[in-house]
Amino acid sequence: MAAVALHRGTPRKTVIVAGIVAAWLLLWLLFRNLATLPLDASALTPLHRWVNDLNDAIGASRNTNPLFLYFFNEIRLVIDELVTFIQALIAQSGFGRPVPVIGWLGVVALAGYVSLAIAGWRQALLAVAGFTFLGLQGLWAESMDTLSLTLAAVLISLLFGIPLGIWAGLNDRVNRIITPALDFMQTMPTFVYLAPLTLFFLIGPASATIATLIYAAPPAIRITAHAIRSVPHETVEASESLGATTKQTLTKVLLPSARGTIVLGINQTIMAALSMVTIAALIDAPGLGKTVVKALQTLDVGTAFNAGLAIVVLAIVLDRVTTAAAARRATASRPVLIGGGVATLVAIYFSYTYLWAAEFPSEAEIGSSIRRGTTAATEWVQDNLPVITGGFKDFTTTVFINPLQALLSESPWWLVAAVVVALSFVIGGVRSAVTSAVCLGLLVATGLWQDSMITLAATLVATVLVMVLGVVFGVWMGRSRRADRIIRPVLDAGQVMPAFVYLVPFLALFAASRFTAIIAAVVFAAPVAIKIIADGVHNVSPTTVEAATALGSSGWQTITKVQLPMARRALTLAANQGLIYVLSMVVVGGLVGAGALGYDVVAGFSQGQLYGKGLAAGVAIVVLGVMLDRLTQAAAKRWDQQEVRSGKA
Amino acid sequence: MARHSVVAVALAGALALAGCSGAKVGDSSSGSGSGDCGAFNIAVNPWVGYEANAAVLAHVAEKELKCKVTKKDLKEEVAWQGFGTGEVDAVVENWGHDDLRKKYIDEQKTAVSAGSTGVKGQIGWYVPPWLAKEHPDITDWNNLNKYADLFKTSESGDKGQLLDGDPSFVTNDEALVKNLNLNYKVVYGGSETALITAFRQAEKDKKPVIGYFYSPQWLLNEIKLVKVKLPEYKAGCDADAEKVACDYPDYDLDKIVSKKFADANGPAYNLVKNFKWTNEDQNTVAKYIAEDHMSAADAAKKWVDANPDKVKAWIAKA
Numbered sequence: 001m002a003a004v005a006l007h008r009g010t011p012r013k014t015v016i017v018a019g020i021v022a023a024w025l026l027l028w029l030l031f032r033n034l035a036t037l038p039l040d041a042s043a044l045t046p047l048h049r050w051v052n053d054l055n056d057a058i059g060a061s062r063n064t065n066p067l068f069l070y071f072f073n074e075i076r077l078v079i080d081e082l083v084t085f086i087q088a089l090i091a092q093s094g095f096g097r098p099v100p101v102i103g104w105l106g107v108v109a110l111a112g113y114v115s116l117a118i119a120g121w122r123q124a125l126l127a128v129a130g131f132t133f134l135g136l137q138g139l140w141a142e143s144m145d146t147l148s149l150t151l152a153a154v155l156i157s158l159l160f161g162i163p164l165g166i167w168a169g170l171n172d173r174v175n176r177i178i179t180p181a182l183d184f185m186q187t188m189p190t191f192v193y194l195a196p197l198t199l200f201f202l203i204g205p206a207s208a209t210i211a212t213l214i215y216a217a218p219p220a221i222r223i224t225a226h227a228i229r230s231v232p233h234e235t236v237e238a239s240e241s242l243g244a245t246t247k248q249t250l251t252k253v254l255l256p257s258a259r260g261t262i263v264l265g266i267n268q269t270i271m272a273a274l275s276m277v278t279i280a281a282l283i284d285a286p287g288l289g290k291t292v293v294k295a296l297q298t299l300d301v302g303t304a305f306n307a308g309l310a311i312v313v314l315a316i317v318l319d320r321v322t323t324a325a326a327a328r329r330a331t332a333s334r335p336v337l338i339g340g341g342v343a344t345l346v347a348i349y350f351s352y353t354y355l356w357a358a359e360f361p362s363e364a365e366i367g368s369s370i371r372r373g374t375t376a377a378t379e380w381v382q383d384n385l386p387v388i389t390g391g392f393k394d395f396t397t398t399v400f401i402n403p404l405q406a407l408l409s410e411s412p413w414w415l416v417a418a419v420v421v422a423l424s425f426v427i428g429g430v431r432s433a434v435t436s437a438v439c440l441g442l443l444v445a446t447g448l449w450q451d452s453m454i455t456l457a458a459t460l461v462a463t464v465l466v467m468v469l470g471v472v473f474g475v476w477m478g479r480s481r482r483a484d485r486i487i488r489p490v491l492d493a494g495q496v497m498p499a500f501v502y503l504v505p506f507l508a509l510f511a512a513s514r515f516t517a518i519i520a521a522v523v524f525a526a527p528v529a530i531k532i533i534a535d536g537v538h539n540v541s542p543t544t545v546e547a548a549t550a551l552g553s554s555g556w557q558t559i560t561k562v563q564l565p566m567a568r569r570a571l572t573l574a575a576n577q578g579l580i581y582v583l584s585m586v587v588v589g590g591l592v593g594a595g596a597l598g599y600d601v602v603a604g605f606s607q608g609q610l611y612g613k614g615l616a617a618g619v620a621i622v623v624l625g626v627m628l629d630r631l632t633q634a635a636a637k638r639w640d641q642q643e644v645r646s647g648k649a
Numbered sequence: 650m651a652r653h654s655v656v657a658v659a660l661a662g663a664l665a666l667a668g669c670s671g672a673k674v675g676d677s678s679s680g681s682g683s684g685d686c687g688a689f690n691i692a693v694n695p696w697v698g699y700e701a702n703a704a705v706l707a708h709v710a711e712k713e714l715k716c717k718v719t720k721k722d723l724k725e726e727v728a729w730q731g732f733g734t735g736e737v738d739a740v741v742e743n744w745g746h747d748d749l750r751k752k753y754i755d756e757q758k759t760a761v762s763a764g765s766t767g768v769k770g771q772i773g774w775y776v777p778p779w780l781a782k783e784h785p786d787i788t789d790w791n792n793l794n795k796y797a798d799l800f801k802t803s804e805s806g807d808k809g810q811l812l813d814g815d816p817s818f819v820t821n822d823e824a825l826v827k828n829l830n831l832n833y834k835v836v837y838g839g840s841e842t843a844l845i846t847a848f849r850q851a852e853k854d855k856k857p858v859i860g861y862f863y864s865p866q867w868l869l870n871e872i873k874l875v876k877v878k879l880p881e882y883k884a885g886c887d888a889d890a891e892k893v894a895c896d897y898p899d900y901d902l903d904k905i906v907s908k909k910f911a912d913a914n915g916p917a918y919n920l921v922k923n924f925k926w927t928n929e930d931q932n933t934v935a936k937y938i939a940e941d942h943m944s945a946a947d948a949a950k951k952w953v954d955a956n957p958d959k960v961k962a963w964i965a966k967a
Contacts, residue, residue, distance in 0.1 A: 040823055041837065042890060060757050062733065195726050203721060203736045282695070284721045293722070297697050298867065298939040299845055355672040386850070397803040500842075507846040512812060512838035513804050590816075591840040593804065599837045603816035608726060608748040 016426055024419045028411050035412035037449035041599070044613055045447035051612030059199055068200070076206040083152045083205035091144035092286075100144070103351030103358030104135050106344075107144065111317070113344040117337060119324035130317040135360035138367035139288065139310045146277055146287030147314060153209045153273045157217035158266065165224025165265065166250070169258075175225060180626065182218040186580050187625040189587040190215060190279050191605040192618035198283050208285030215584075216273040219577075223265030226573060227258035263326035264535060267319050268528065271495045274315045275524075278498040292498050301378045301504050302371030308501040309370065315496040316489055382508040389509040397515050405457035405514075413449050416440075420627075428634025439627035446616040446623075454596040456624055458514050458589065459582055462521040463628075466578040469522070470529030474574070475559055477530065478537025478567070491527035499524060499588045507592055517589025517598065524588075525581035529574040536570020537563050572636035576629055583625045597621055686716035689917040690738045692728035693720050696841070697867045699742040701934035702766060704949035706741055706924055712953075713964055714916045725749070725817065732907040733759040739921050740905045744770055744818060754905075761911050763904040763918075767925040768865060770900035772818070774811070774877040775862040777852040781875035790829060790879050797832040799857040805834040812860030813837050814844035821893040822861060825879070828894040848872060865928050867939035923963040930956070 039045070062068050088094025089101050102110065108131045116124035134143040168175040190211055201207040231254050239253045255262075281289030288307045295303035350357040408416060417440040425433035443452050477484040499520055510516040540563050548562045564571065590598025597617045604614010689710050693703045703720060710716040721728075721737065729749045731737030753760040776787060786792045793809070800809035811833045813822050822835045838844055844860055845868050851858035852872050862874060879896035886895040910918055930952070937948035953960055 041835070042820070042823065056752060056756070059730065059733065059752075195724075195730065198727050199730055199734070202734055203723065203727065203731055281722065282724050283727055284723055290722055293695060296842060297695060297700070298942075299842060299849075300942065303942075353673055382850070383853075386854070394803045503840075503842060504846060507843055508850055511802065511804075511850075512836065512843040512847060513802070515803070590837075592843055593836065593838050595837045595839070599816060599839050602839055606724065606726065606815075606817040607819065608746075608752060611726075 020422050027415050031412045032410050037413050048612035051615050072200045076201045079206040079209050086148040091148045099358045104360045105357035106348035106351030109344040109347035113340050115321045119321045123321045123324045127317050130313045134310050136366045138365050140360040142288045143310050150273045153212040157213045157269050161217045161220035165221040168225035169228025183626050185214050186218045187583045187622045189601045189618050191601050203284050208280040212273050212276040216269045219268035220265045224262050227261030231257045270318050274496040296500050302375035304501045305374040306367050306370045308497045311496050312493045316492050378505050393510045393515045408457050409450050409453035432634045435630045439623050442623045446620045448620050451596040452620045462518045462582045463579050465522045466525045466529050469526040470533050470574050473530040474533025477534035494523050494527045512593030514594050516592045517594030521582045521585035524585050525578050529578035532570050532574040536567030540566040575632050686714045686916045689716040689718045692737045692740050693722050697935045697939050698865050700945050701931050702741045704945035708949040710917050716917050729753050738910040742902050743905050760905050763906045763922045766902050768902045768928050770902045772863045772897040775874040776859050778873050779855050788877050794832050804836045808832050808834040810836050815841045824893045867935040870936050
C-alpha cells in the first residue's frame with residue numbers, strides 16, 4: 001500500500017524516499033552488524049525475569065485474591081453453564097442421559113429447518129448435506145462439541161461486538177480508543193495468554209471459549225464500525241435534514257445500509273472462531289481440535305485432514321446460511337414452514353428416544369476413505385515435488401527474504417529506527433513519525449529488537465504476496481459471480497483448515513524454513529484480503545461501471561481506472577486485515593522454522609523460565625502490527641485524498 | 650399451498666411409523682465408575698510416550714480400581730498449574746523440568762513427586778542411519794566440522810545447519826556449538842513435527858540432516874536414528890548455561906502428583922506411585938498408537954491383557 005501511495009505521490013516525495021533508502025544502504029555498508037541488539041534463544045533480559053516473577057506471584061495468590069474469588073469465578077460460571085448447556089443439547093451426555101438430548105437426526109433436521117426459515121431452500125439443502133457429511137466422516141460427536149463451543153463464543157462475541165462496533169462507527173473518539181485494543185486482541189498470540197487464562201478461568205469450556213472470543217470478536221466490531229462509516233454522508237445528511245432523530249437515522253438508515261457489510265463481519269467472526277479450534281484443544285477444549293492435535297503427534301496427516309475438513313464443512317454451512325439470511329427477506333411460505341416444523345419436531349423426538357437416531361450409525365462411513373486418500377496424496381506430493389519446491393524455496397529465500405532480512409536485522413538499531421521515522425514522516429506527517437518512534441522504542445524495550453527485525457522482514461514479504469493475490473483474485477471474483485462461487489469455498493478452507501494439518505506436507509516440500517512460515521501465513525491471510533476486495537469491487541455501483549464501458553474503456557481500464565480506485569476503502573481494509581492475519585500466523589511460523597519472535601512465543605508457552613520472554617515477543621508482534629497498520633492507513637488516507645482531489649479536477 | 654403441509658405431515662407420519670422400532674435410549678445402562686476410588690484426573694501431555702503411560706494407568710484405574718477417570722489434554726505448563734487449582738491429580742511422564750519443580754513443589758507446595766516411571770530419557774544430536782553408515786566417523790563431534798558443508802541449507806547460510814526442534818524442552822545447543830567451536834548454526838524448527846518430517850525425508854531421500862532429538866520416541870521404532878557422541882556428561886558440567894560443553898544428562902522420567910491427591914492416599918494415588926515399567930514397555934504401547942493407529946485406550950488394553958503380572962504388582966502393594 002505504501003508503495004502504491006508513493007508512486008502516486010508528488011515526484012519530490014519519491015525523490016526524498018529514494019534518498020532515504022539510498023542513505024540507508026550506504027550506512028548499512030558502513031555499520032553492518034554493529035548495535036543490532038541480538039539476544040540468544042535461551043537468554044533473558046531483566047524485564048523478562050520481572051514478568052516471570054509477576055506471573056508466579058499472580059499464580060500463587062490465586063486462592064486468596066478477591067478478584068479471582070468473585071470476579072473471574074462468576075464469569076467462568078456463566079460461560080461454563082452456557083457451553084455445558086449447549087453441549088448437553090447436542091454434543092455430550094447430559095441431563096442424566098447417556099446421550100445428548102438431541103441426537104444426530106434431530107440436529108440435522110433442525111439445521112435444515114432453521115436454514116430454510118431464515119435463508120431458503122438452497123441453504124437448507126446445504127446445511128442438511130453438510131451436517132450429514134460430518135456424521136459420515138465418523139466425526140459426529142467431535143463436530144458437535146466444536147459447534148457448541150463455536151456457537152457459544154460467537155454468540156458472546158456478537159452480543160458485545162455489534163453494539164460496540166455501532167458505537168465505534170458513530171463516535172470517532174470511541175473508535176480511536178477501541179482500535180488499539182482490537183489490534184491487541186487480534187495480534188497478541190494466543191499462546192501468550194493461554195496458560196494465564198486457565199489460571200483465571202480454570203481448565204474447561206470457559207477458558208476455551210474466552211480464548212476463542214478474544215480472537216474472534218474483533219472482526220465483528222471492526223467491520224461493523226467500518227460498515228457504519230461507509231454509509232455515504234449524503235444519505236445520513238438527507239435523513240437528518242428530514243428531521244429524523246439520531247436513533248431513527250441509526251435504525252432506519254445506517255443499519256439497513258450497513259447490513260450487508262455487518263454480516264461480512266459476523267462471517268469473519270465465525271471463521272476466526274473456527275480457526276481457533278486447534279489451539280483451544282491445547283487446554284482441553286473438546287472437539288475436532290483434539291483429533292487434529294492427536295493425529296499430528298504421530299504425523300497422521302490423513303486423520304488430521306479428515307478432522308480439518310469437518311471444520312471447513314461447518315464453516316461453509318454457517319457462512320452460507322448467515323450470508324443468505326442477510327441478503328433475503330422473503331423466505332419459505334407459511335405452510336412449508338409449518339410442515340417443516342412438524343417434521344423437525346418428529347425428527348427431534350426420534351433422536352431423543354431411539355438409539356439409531358441419537359448416535360450416528362457407524363456402518364455408513366466415508367472417513368476412512370478420506371483418511372487413506374489424503375495419506376496417499378500427501379505421500380505422492382512428498383515423494384515427487386520436493387526437488388522442484390526445494391529449489392523454488394532456495395531461490396525466493398536468496399533473492400527476496402535474505403537481502404531484506406540482512407538490511408533490517410544487520411543494520412544498527414538506530415539506523416533502522418531513523419529510516420522508519422523518516423519514511424513515516426514523509427508518508428504521514430508528524431503524527432505518523434511520532435507513532436513509529438514510540439513503537440520502535442517499545443521494540444527496543446522488549447529486548448527482542450533483532451528477532452523483531454527478522455520477523456518484520458518475513459511479514460513484509462508475506463503481506464506483499466497476500467495483497468498481490470488479494471487484488472488478482474478479488475477483482476476477478478468481484479467482476480464475476482461464477483468465479484466467486486467457485487473460489488469462495490477454497491478461501492473458506494484456507495481460513496479455517498487448521499494450519500497444523502498442512503504443516504506436515506509443507507515441511508516436506510520446503511523443509512523447516514522461513515519460507516515455509518511465509519507460505520503458511522499467506523494461505524491463512526490471503527482469503528480475507530481477497531474476500532474484502534471482492535466485496536469492494538462488487539459494490540462499485542454498476543451504473544459507474546456501465547458508464548465507463550459505454551465510454552469505451554477496455555476491461556483493463558475499467559479495473560484500474562474505475563473499479564480499484566472506487567474500491568480503495570476495501571483495498572485499505574484488505575491490506576490492514578491481511579497484515580494483521582499475517583502477524584497472527586507468526587507463531588505458527590515459529591513451529592515450522594521461522595525462528596525469531598514466533599519461536600520465542602512458542603518457547604515461552606512451553607518453558608516456564610521463558611514465559612516473560614514469550615510475553616515480550618507477543619508484545620513485539622503487537623507493536624509491529626500497530627506500527628505497520630498506522631503506516632498503511634496514513635498512506636491510504638493520503639491516496640484517498642489525492643483520488644478525491646484528482647476526481648474533482 | 651395447503652398441499653405442501655399435507656405432504657410434510659404425511660412424511661412426518663411415515664417417519665414416525667418407521668421410527669417406532671429399534672432400541673431406545675437408556676435401554677442398557679453401563680455401570681460407570683463407582684466404588685471407593687472416586688474421581689481421578691490425569692493430565693495428558695501432547696506426545697505419544699506420555700499418552701502410553703496415561704492410557705495404561707487410566708485403563709487399570711478404571712477397570713481394576715473402578716475409578717472415574719477423566720483424561721485432560723494439556724500442555725505441561727498448564728497441567729502443572731492445574732495441581733494448584735485442583736483440576737489435575739497426576740502428571741505421569743515428566744522430563745526434568747527443574748523450573749516447574751521449583752515453582753510448584755518447592756515454592757507453592759501444590760505438587761509432590763511420586764517417583765520414577767522406570768523409563769530413561771535421553772536427549773542429544775542424531776543423524777539418519779544412512780548417513781552414519783556412509784560416514785561412520787560423523788557420529789563423533791570431533792569430526793563434525795569436516796562435514797559442516799554437507800548440512801548447509803537456505804537457513805544456515807555458509808555454515809552447517811543443526812536443526813533444533815521442540816521448544817518444550819531445554820536446549821543447550823547454541824552454547825554447545827559455540828563452546829565446541831563448531832562451524833554450525835542452530836536453526837529452530839520449532840516443533841516435533843518439523844524434526845520428524847526432516848528425519849523421515851532425510852532417510853528416504855538420503856539427504857544429510859543433523860538435529861536435536863530424544864528417546865524414547867515412536868519414530869525410533871521406524872528409523873533407527875544414530876546418536877552423535879558429544880563430550881561426556883559429568884555432574885555439574887551443565888551448571889552454567891553459557892559455558893556448557895558436554896552432552897545432555899540421562900533423565901529419569903518421573904511422575905508428579907498434586908499434594909492433595911497424595912495426602913488423600915487413595916487407591917488411584919497408590920497406583921500412580923507404584924506404576925513403573927520400562928522403555929520397551931512404553932515403546933510397545935507407543936507403537937500400537939503411532940504405527941498401528943490404535944486408539945490409546947485399545948492400545949493400553951492390549952498391553953495390560955498381555956502383561957497381567959506387571960499390572961498386578963502396581964495394585965497389589967496398595
